[in-house]
Amino acid sequence: MPPAKPHPPTPFTPLDFQLVLLRRMADHNPDLVERARHELGVSVAEMREANRRWQAWTRAPRSRGTAARYRSVLGAPESVTARRVGELACEALRWPVPLWPGLRFEALLGPDGAVWNAWLVRAPGAAAPELRTLEDLVPWSCTVDEVARAFTPARPLEGTAPTRWGLAFTAPDAAGTPRECAAEFTWGLLQRVAVR
Known part of the structure; x- marks a missing residue:
């Protein structure tokens, strides 16, 4: 009997990426993360596995660049905006994040295409909270x-x-x-x- 062929790796999805975001937030707000995990319909083990796969992917010797990795997981950005940081021309790529509909995941790319910063920002047109106290x-x-x-x-x-x-x-x-x-x-x- 011929040896079984290995299964191709499961694609990393936008849902998996949201689990990676949540995993980092669990240290500070486990209750909020727990509610979000239930809302997404995933187990603790699935969240851990998504984070493990993401870490392995980012540390792999022949890993894609960070911007390419985001595009691979999240698809084409919802928007690409030119931005200046001091004297440098940059690009801000934004993707929707279903778990936080009022936010976008933004990657700021430098002139060489390297990701300088990646974080959640308010979506254009979404109401920001009033912060007074x-x-x-x-x-x-x-x-x-x-x-x-x-x-x-x-x-x-x-x-x-x-x-x-x-x-x-x-x-x-x-x-x-x-x-x-x-x-x-x-x-x-x-x-x-x-x-x-």
Whole structure:
């Protein structure tokens, strides 16, 4: 009997990619991730497997470039926009993310085609939350850019992992007292705020 042929690898899908985003957020908001996982109809094991496959793919010796990987998984971008960062001309590629319909996954490509940044941003035309006080800073409600604009001047903080960012800023509490804050973001989405 001839040996069985190996099965071709299962394609990595947009659903798998959403599971990768969720896996990084589980450290900060396991309850929100659990609800999202149920909404997507996947098990904890499926989420772990998607993350394992993504990590293996990104670390493979002959892995595609990051932008090509995003295109392979997410398809053609919904939009490609020219953007300037200082003196450099860049491109912002955006894809819809069904789990967060008001957001888009954005990859910012430098002039050489390398991905400089990849995170969730507000979708064009989608209403952004009103951010006035600490109480408005609810996990998963806003993006890095939205918090930075609402509470200027915000200062970037070093993230604890490649997909994590931080911001230091001053925001009033419910009584109007200014408080020093540090917000943590994963894939550009607010996860938590610590008051100093």
